[in-house]
Amino acid sequence: MSDQIVTTAKPESWDDQRIEIIIGTLLRTGVILAASVVLFGGVLYLVRHGHEIANYSTFHGEPESLKSPKGIVHGVFEVSARAIIQLGLLLLIATPVARVAFSAVAFAIEHDYMYVVITLIVLAVLSFSLFASS
Protein backbone atom coordinates (compact mmCIF):
# COMPACT_ATOMS: atom_id res chain seq x y z
CA MET A 1 0.00 0.00 0.00
CA SER A 2 2.83 2.42 0.84
CA ASP A 3 4.46 1.72 -2.56
CA GLN A 4 1.33 2.93 -4.30
CA ILE A 5 1.33 6.17 -2.33
CA VAL A 6 4.94 6.92 -3.22
CA THR A 7 4.43 6.39 -6.96
CA THR A 8 1.14 8.27 -7.40
CA ALA A 9 1.73 11.38 -5.27
CA LYS A 10 3.86 14.49 -5.71
CA PRO A 11 6.87 14.91 -3.35
CA GLU A 12 5.20 17.51 -1.08
CA SER A 13 2.00 15.48 -0.74
CA TRP A 14 4.10 12.40 -0.05
CA ASP A 15 5.39 14.21 3.05
CA ASP A 16 1.81 14.99 4.01
CA GLN A 17 0.82 11.39 3.49
CA ARG A 18 3.72 10.16 5.58
CA ILE A 19 2.84 12.56 8.40
CA GLU A 20 -0.77 11.43 8.33
CA ILE A 21 0.25 7.77 8.52
CA ILE A 22 2.55 8.45 11.49
CA ILE A 23 -0.21 10.45 13.21
CA GLY A 24 -2.69 7.67 12.51
CA THR A 25 -0.33 5.14 14.12
CA LEU A 26 0.22 7.45 17.10
CA LEU A 27 -3.52 7.84 17.62
CA ARG A 28 -4.13 4.12 17.32
CA THR A 29 -1.35 3.30 19.78
CA GLY A 30 -2.73 5.83 22.28
CA VAL A 31 -6.26 4.52 21.92
CA ILE A 32 -5.23 0.85 22.20
CA LEU A 33 -3.18 1.64 25.31
CA ALA A 34 -6.04 3.64 26.87
CA ALA A 35 -8.63 0.99 25.97
CA SER A 36 -6.46 -1.80 27.44
CA VAL A 37 -6.12 0.06 30.75
CA VAL A 38 -9.87 0.83 30.82
CA LEU A 39 -10.70 -2.80 29.97
CA PHE A 40 -8.37 -4.12 32.70
CA GLY A 41 -9.88 -1.73 35.27
CA GLY A 42 -13.36 -2.55 33.98
CA VAL A 43 -12.97 -6.31 34.40
CA LEU A 44 -11.61 -5.75 37.92
CA TYR A 45 -14.53 -3.40 38.63
CA LEU A 46 -17.14 -5.92 37.39
CA VAL A 47 -15.57 -8.79 39.33
CA ARG A 48 -15.66 -6.73 42.53
CA HIS A 49 -18.91 -4.77 42.07
CA GLY A 50 -20.82 -6.52 39.24
CA HIS A 51 -23.61 -7.80 41.50
CA GLU A 52 -24.26 -4.40 43.11
CA ILE A 53 -27.23 -2.25 42.08
CA ALA A 54 -26.46 0.38 39.42
CA ASN A 55 -27.69 3.83 40.44
CA TYR A 56 -26.70 6.78 38.30
CA SER A 57 -30.03 8.63 38.28
CA THR A 58 -28.84 11.33 40.65
CA PHE A 59 -25.66 13.33 40.24
CA HIS A 60 -23.40 13.57 43.26
CA GLY A 61 -20.06 14.12 41.53
CA GLU A 62 -17.10 11.79 41.65
CA PRO A 63 -14.89 11.76 44.77
CA GLU A 64 -11.66 13.76 44.78
CA SER A 65 -9.63 10.58 44.16
CA LEU A 66 -11.32 10.13 40.75
CA LYS A 67 -11.20 13.77 39.61
CA SER A 68 -7.60 14.99 39.61
CA PRO A 69 -4.65 13.26 37.87
CA LYS A 70 -2.86 13.19 41.25
CA GLY A 71 -5.80 11.52 42.98
CA ILE A 72 -6.19 9.02 40.13
CA VAL A 73 -2.51 7.98 40.21
CA HIS A 74 -2.74 7.62 43.98
CA GLY A 75 -5.81 5.39 43.54
CA VAL A 76 -4.04 3.25 40.93
CA PHE A 77 -1.29 2.46 43.44
CA GLU A 78 -3.99 1.24 45.82
CA VAL A 79 -5.29 -1.01 42.99
CA SER A 80 -8.65 0.77 42.95
CA ALA A 81 -10.56 -0.55 39.91
CA ARG A 82 -12.31 2.77 39.36
CA ALA A 83 -9.02 4.69 39.53
CA ILE A 84 -7.50 2.33 36.92
CA ILE A 85 -10.46 3.08 34.61
CA GLN A 86 -9.91 6.83 35.18
CA LEU A 87 -6.20 6.41 34.35
CA GLY A 88 -7.20 4.87 31.01
CA LEU A 89 -9.56 7.79 30.38
CA LEU A 90 -6.75 10.25 31.19
CA LEU A 91 -4.56 8.48 28.61
CA LEU A 92 -7.41 8.78 26.12
CA ILE A 93 -7.68 12.53 26.73
CA ALA A 94 -3.91 12.83 26.30
CA THR A 95 -3.98 11.09 22.89
CA PRO A 96 -5.32 14.00 20.79
CA VAL A 97 -3.08 16.42 22.73
CA ALA A 98 -0.05 14.28 21.82
CA ARG A 99 -1.26 14.26 18.24
CA VAL A 100 -1.23 18.06 18.11
CA ALA A 101 2.23 18.21 19.69
CA PHE A 102 3.54 15.72 17.14
CA SER A 103 1.97 17.68 14.27
CA ALA A 104 3.94 20.78 15.30
CA VAL A 105 7.20 18.80 15.04
CA ALA A 106 6.12 17.26 11.73
CA PHE A 107 5.32 20.64 10.19
CA ALA A 108 8.69 21.96 11.39
CA ILE A 109 10.48 19.07 9.67
CA GLU A 110 8.52 19.97 6.54
CA HIS A 111 9.65 23.64 6.93
CA ASP A 112 6.01 24.70 6.90
CA TYR A 113 6.39 27.39 9.55
CA MET A 114 2.93 28.89 8.99
CA TYR A 115 1.46 25.54 10.09
CA VAL A 116 3.96 25.23 12.95
CA VAL A 117 2.49 28.48 14.32
CA ILE A 118 -1.11 27.37 13.69
CA THR A 119 -0.43 24.05 15.44
CA LEU A 120 1.25 25.76 18.42
CA ILE A 121 -1.82 27.99 18.81
CA VAL A 122 -3.99 24.87 19.10
CA LEU A 123 -1.53 23.35 21.60
CA ALA A 124 -1.54 26.58 23.65
CA VAL A 125 -5.35 26.61 23.77
CA LEU A 126 -5.40 22.93 24.88
CA SER A 127 -2.78 23.61 27.57
CA PHE A 128 -4.74 26.63 28.76
CA SER A 129 -7.94 24.61 29.16
CA LEU A 130 -6.15 21.80 31.02
CA PHE A 131 -4.25 24.30 33.19
CA ALA A 132 -7.31 26.46 33.89
CA SER A 133 -9.32 23.44 35.01
CA SER A 134 -6.79 22.19 37.55
Added chain:
Amino acid sequence: MNILEFTGLVALGSLLAGFLGALTGLGGGVVVVPMLTLVFHVDIRYAIGASLVSVIATSSGAAAAFVREGYSNIRIGMFLETATTIGAIAGAAIAMHVSGSSIAVVFGLVLLYSAYLSSRHRDEHDPNQQSSKLAQKLKLNGTLPTPEGKLPYNVTGVPAGYSLMFGAGVLSGLLGIGSGAVKVLAMDQAMKIPFKVSTTTSNFMIGVTAAASAGIYLNRGYVAPGIAMPVMLGVLAGSMIGAKILVKAKVKVLRYLFAAVIVILGIEMIFNGATGRL
Protein backbone atom coordinates in the same frame (compact mmCIF):
# COMPACT_ATOMS: atom_id res chain seq x y z
CA MET B 1 -30.62 -3.70 37.29
CA ASN B 2 -27.21 -4.66 38.67
CA ILE B 3 -23.91 -3.19 37.53
CA LEU B 4 -23.06 -6.20 35.33
CA GLU B 5 -26.34 -5.91 33.35
CA PHE B 6 -26.09 -2.13 33.21
CA THR B 7 -22.52 -2.31 31.88
CA GLY B 8 -23.44 -4.89 29.22
CA LEU B 9 -26.46 -2.98 27.91
CA VAL B 10 -24.67 0.38 27.90
CA ALA B 11 -21.74 -1.21 26.03
CA LEU B 12 -24.14 -2.63 23.42
CA GLY B 13 -25.90 0.72 22.93
CA SER B 14 -22.54 2.47 22.73
CA LEU B 15 -21.42 0.05 20.03
CA LEU B 16 -24.33 1.23 17.90
CA ALA B 17 -23.63 4.87 18.79
CA GLY B 18 -19.99 4.55 17.76
CA PHE B 19 -21.01 2.87 14.51
CA LEU B 20 -23.43 5.69 13.60
CA GLY B 21 -20.98 8.31 14.81
CA ALA B 22 -18.15 7.18 12.57
CA LEU B 23 -20.44 6.60 9.60
CA THR B 24 -21.95 10.09 9.67
CA GLY B 25 -19.12 12.19 11.11
CA LEU B 26 -21.43 13.13 13.98
CA GLY B 27 -19.30 11.43 16.61
CA GLY B 28 -20.78 9.02 19.12
CA GLY B 29 -21.60 11.74 21.66
CA VAL B 30 -24.85 12.97 20.16
CA VAL B 31 -26.24 9.43 20.28
CA VAL B 32 -24.74 8.59 23.68
CA VAL B 33 -26.36 11.47 25.60
CA PRO B 34 -29.98 10.71 24.54
CA MET B 35 -29.40 6.96 25.04
CA LEU B 36 -28.03 7.32 28.57
CA THR B 37 -30.64 9.85 29.70
CA LEU B 38 -33.76 8.48 27.97
CA VAL B 39 -33.11 4.72 28.03
CA PHE B 40 -30.96 4.26 31.13
CA HIS B 41 -32.23 7.27 33.14
CA VAL B 42 -28.70 8.42 33.87
CA ASP B 43 -28.30 11.95 35.19
CA ILE B 44 -27.51 14.35 32.34
CA ARG B 45 -24.21 15.43 33.91
CA TYR B 46 -22.91 11.85 34.01
CA ALA B 47 -24.14 11.40 30.43
CA ILE B 48 -22.19 14.45 29.28
CA GLY B 49 -19.03 13.20 30.98
CA ALA B 50 -19.27 9.76 29.37
CA SER B 51 -20.21 11.36 26.06
CA LEU B 52 -17.06 13.48 25.97
CA VAL B 53 -14.95 10.38 26.55
CA SER B 54 -16.75 8.53 23.77
CA VAL B 55 -16.27 11.50 21.46
CA ILE B 56 -12.50 11.31 21.89
CA ALA B 57 -12.51 7.53 21.46
CA THR B 58 -14.56 7.77 18.25
CA SER B 59 -12.38 10.46 16.77
CA SER B 60 -9.02 8.91 17.59
CA GLY B 61 -10.15 5.35 16.86
CA ALA B 62 -11.69 6.14 13.49
CA ALA B 63 -8.98 8.61 12.47
CA ALA B 64 -6.42 5.82 12.63
CA ALA B 65 -8.43 3.91 10.04
CA PHE B 66 -9.27 6.96 7.92
CA VAL B 67 -5.80 8.46 7.51
CA ARG B 68 -4.58 5.35 5.74
CA GLU B 69 -7.29 5.86 3.12
CA GLY B 70 -6.04 9.41 2.49
CA TYR B 71 -9.42 11.16 2.83
CA SER B 72 -8.74 13.46 5.78
CA ASN B 73 -6.94 16.76 5.19
CA ILE B 74 -4.53 17.51 8.06
CA ARG B 75 -4.09 21.23 7.20
CA ILE B 76 -7.82 21.91 6.99
CA GLY B 77 -8.20 20.07 10.30
CA MET B 78 -5.41 21.89 12.13
CA PHE B 79 -6.35 25.35 10.83
CA LEU B 80 -9.98 24.93 11.84
CA GLU B 81 -9.01 23.47 15.24
CA THR B 82 -7.80 26.94 16.28
CA ALA B 83 -11.47 27.95 16.01
CA THR B 84 -13.02 24.83 17.58
CA THR B 85 -10.74 24.68 20.65
CA ILE B 86 -11.13 28.39 21.49
CA GLY B 87 -14.88 27.92 20.92
CA ALA B 88 -14.91 24.90 23.24
CA ILE B 89 -13.43 26.98 26.07
CA ALA B 90 -15.92 29.78 25.39
CA GLY B 91 -18.74 27.20 25.38
CA ALA B 92 -17.70 25.78 28.74
CA ALA B 93 -17.67 29.34 30.15
CA ILE B 94 -21.15 30.08 28.74
CA ALA B 95 -22.46 26.77 30.14
CA MET B 96 -22.05 28.12 33.66
CA HIS B 97 -24.39 31.06 33.06
CA VAL B 98 -27.13 29.66 30.77
CA SER B 99 -29.82 27.07 31.56
CA GLY B 100 -29.44 23.64 29.95
CA SER B 101 -33.02 23.63 28.66
CA SER B 102 -32.66 26.73 26.51
CA ILE B 103 -29.33 25.52 25.15
CA ALA B 104 -30.89 22.19 24.17
CA VAL B 105 -33.70 23.88 22.26
CA VAL B 106 -31.33 26.15 20.36
CA PHE B 107 -29.07 23.23 19.54
CA GLY B 108 -32.02 21.14 18.33
CA LEU B 109 -32.94 23.92 15.93
CA VAL B 110 -29.35 24.12 14.70
CA LEU B 111 -29.41 20.37 14.04
CA LEU B 112 -32.68 20.57 12.09
CA TYR B 113 -31.32 23.47 10.05
CA SER B 114 -28.16 21.58 9.23
CA ALA B 115 -30.23 18.54 8.21
CA TYR B 116 -32.20 20.79 5.85
CA LEU B 117 -28.98 22.12 4.31
CA SER B 118 -27.47 18.67 4.07
CA SER B 119 -30.49 17.15 2.31
CA ARG B 120 -30.46 19.79 -0.43
CA HIS B 121 -29.14 18.44 -3.68
CA ARG B 122 -25.63 19.39 -4.59
CA ASP B 123 -23.31 17.91 -7.22
CA GLU B 124 -20.94 15.57 -5.43
CA HIS B 125 -17.55 16.76 -6.55
CA ASP B 126 -17.24 19.83 -8.74
CA PRO B 127 -13.85 19.79 -10.49
CA ASN B 128 -14.47 23.36 -11.71
CA GLN B 129 -14.86 24.68 -8.16
CA GLN B 130 -12.53 27.68 -7.84
CA SER B 131 -10.26 28.05 -4.86
CA SER B 132 -10.45 31.28 -2.86
CA LYS B 133 -7.21 33.23 -2.40
CA LEU B 134 -7.32 32.69 1.36
CA ALA B 135 -7.69 28.93 0.95
CA GLN B 136 -4.72 28.96 -1.40
CA LYS B 137 -2.60 30.94 1.07
CA LEU B 138 -3.52 28.52 3.85
CA LYS B 139 -2.74 25.54 1.58
CA LEU B 140 -6.16 24.00 2.21
CA ASN B 141 -6.67 22.50 -1.26
CA GLY B 142 -6.03 18.78 -1.49
CA THR B 143 -6.61 15.58 -3.41
CA LEU B 144 -9.28 12.90 -3.14
CA PRO B 145 -8.37 9.26 -3.69
CA THR B 146 -10.62 7.67 -6.36
CA PRO B 147 -10.37 4.44 -8.37
CA GLU B 148 -9.04 6.60 -11.27
CA GLY B 149 -6.28 8.12 -9.13
CA LYS B 150 -5.96 11.29 -7.06
CA LEU B 151 -8.57 13.92 -7.89
CA PRO B 152 -7.70 17.50 -6.83
CA TYR B 153 -10.32 19.62 -5.08
CA ASN B 154 -10.46 23.34 -4.32
CA VAL B 155 -11.63 25.03 -1.13
CA THR B 156 -13.53 28.30 -0.73
CA GLY B 157 -15.62 30.13 1.89
CA VAL B 158 -12.90 30.12 4.55
CA PRO B 159 -14.30 32.96 6.78
CA ALA B 160 -17.81 31.40 6.81
CA GLY B 161 -16.42 27.93 7.53
CA TYR B 162 -14.15 29.28 10.25
CA SER B 163 -17.05 31.09 11.97
CA LEU B 164 -19.19 27.94 11.85
CA MET B 165 -16.28 26.00 13.34
CA PHE B 166 -16.09 28.43 16.25
CA GLY B 167 -19.81 27.80 16.79
CA ALA B 168 -19.20 24.05 16.63
CA GLY B 169 -16.56 24.44 19.33
CA VAL B 170 -18.92 26.45 21.54
CA LEU B 171 -21.62 23.75 21.27
CA SER B 172 -19.01 21.08 22.01
CA GLY B 173 -17.89 22.78 25.22
CA LEU B 174 -21.48 23.56 26.16
CA LEU B 175 -23.04 20.11 25.71
CA GLY B 176 -20.05 17.79 25.84
CA ILE B 177 -20.55 16.60 22.29
CA GLY B 178 -18.29 16.57 19.25
CA SER B 179 -20.55 18.83 17.16
CA GLY B 180 -19.70 16.76 14.11
CA ALA B 181 -22.91 17.90 12.38
CA VAL B 182 -21.89 21.55 12.45
CA LYS B 183 -18.30 20.66 11.53
CA VAL B 184 -19.43 18.73 8.46
CA LEU B 185 -21.84 21.58 7.63
CA ALA B 186 -19.00 24.09 7.74
CA MET B 187 -16.70 22.04 5.52
CA ASP B 188 -19.22 20.42 3.16
CA GLN B 189 -21.58 23.37 2.64
CA ALA B 190 -19.61 26.54 3.42
CA MET B 191 -16.16 25.53 2.22
CA LYS B 192 -17.27 23.16 -0.59
CA ILE B 193 -14.97 20.39 0.60
CA PRO B 194 -15.93 16.91 -0.80
CA PHE B 195 -18.26 15.04 1.56
CA LYS B 196 -15.93 12.16 2.40
CA VAL B 197 -13.08 14.59 3.13
CA SER B 198 -15.48 16.62 5.32
CA THR B 199 -16.69 13.65 7.37
CA THR B 200 -13.26 12.12 7.87
CA THR B 201 -11.53 15.43 8.67
CA SER B 202 -14.41 16.20 11.04
CA ASN B 203 -13.84 12.88 12.80
CA PHE B 204 -10.18 13.75 13.03
CA MET B 205 -10.86 17.18 14.60
CA ILE B 206 -13.53 16.12 17.07
CA GLY B 207 -11.05 14.48 19.45
CA VAL B 208 -8.95 17.63 19.79
CA THR B 209 -12.05 19.78 20.33
CA ALA B 210 -13.35 17.36 22.98
CA ALA B 211 -9.94 17.24 24.69
CA ALA B 212 -10.17 21.02 25.14
CA SER B 213 -13.14 20.54 27.46
CA ALA B 214 -12.65 16.94 28.72
CA GLY B 215 -10.13 17.93 31.40
CA ILE B 216 -12.57 20.48 32.79
CA TYR B 217 -15.41 17.92 32.93
CA LEU B 218 -13.17 15.36 34.63
CA ASN B 219 -12.15 17.90 37.25
CA ARG B 220 -15.78 18.78 37.94
CA GLY B 221 -16.60 15.11 38.61
CA TYR B 222 -18.70 14.63 35.47
CA VAL B 223 -16.78 11.50 34.43
CA ALA B 224 -18.07 8.39 36.28
CA PRO B 225 -15.82 5.37 35.61
CA GLY B 226 -18.74 2.91 35.82
CA ILE B 227 -20.51 4.66 32.94
CA ALA B 228 -17.55 5.93 30.95
CA MET B 229 -15.94 2.46 30.81
CA PRO B 230 -18.68 0.60 28.82
CA VAL B 231 -19.39 3.74 26.76
CA MET B 232 -15.77 4.20 25.73
CA LEU B 233 -15.13 0.54 24.90
CA GLY B 234 -18.45 0.14 23.07
CA VAL B 235 -18.11 3.32 21.05
CA LEU B 236 -14.52 2.49 20.14
CA ALA B 237 -15.48 -0.94 18.75
CA GLY B 238 -18.46 0.55 16.89
CA SER B 239 -16.43 3.36 15.35
CA MET B 240 -13.85 0.90 14.01
CA ILE B 241 -16.62 -1.02 12.22
CA GLY B 242 -18.19 2.22 10.97
CA ALA B 243 -14.90 3.46 9.56
CA LYS B 244 -14.48 0.27 7.51
CA ILE B 245 -17.97 0.62 6.02
CA LEU B 246 -17.61 4.36 5.25
CA VAL B 247 -14.83 3.72 2.79
CA LYS B 248 -16.99 1.23 0.85
CA ALA B 249 -20.36 3.03 1.16
CA LYS B 250 -21.82 5.26 -1.55
CA VAL B 251 -21.87 9.00 -0.76
CA LYS B 252 -25.56 9.43 -1.66
CA VAL B 253 -26.66 6.84 0.91
CA LEU B 254 -24.41 8.51 3.46
CA ARG B 255 -26.01 11.91 2.94
CA TYR B 256 -29.53 10.54 3.48
CA LEU B 257 -28.46 8.61 6.56
CA PHE B 258 -26.69 11.72 7.83
CA ALA B 259 -29.77 13.93 7.32
CA ALA B 260 -32.11 11.38 8.94
CA VAL B 261 -29.94 10.98 12.03
CA ILE B 262 -29.65 14.72 12.65
CA VAL B 263 -33.42 15.25 12.18
CA ILE B 264 -34.16 12.65 14.86
CA LEU B 265 -31.54 14.12 17.16
CA GLY B 266 -32.78 17.66 16.55
CA ILE B 267 -36.34 16.76 17.52
CA GLU B 268 -35.02 14.88 20.55
CA MET B 269 -33.02 17.90 21.69
CA ILE B 270 -35.95 20.31 21.30
CA PHE B 271 -38.34 17.94 23.09
CA ASN B 272 -36.03 17.36 26.03
CA GLY B 273 -35.14 21.01 26.27
CA ALA B 274 -38.78 22.15 26.15
CA THR B 275 -39.84 19.62 28.81
CA GLY B 276 -36.94 20.69 31.00
CA ARG B 277 -35.28 17.29 30.97
CA LEU B 278 -32.00 18.45 29.52
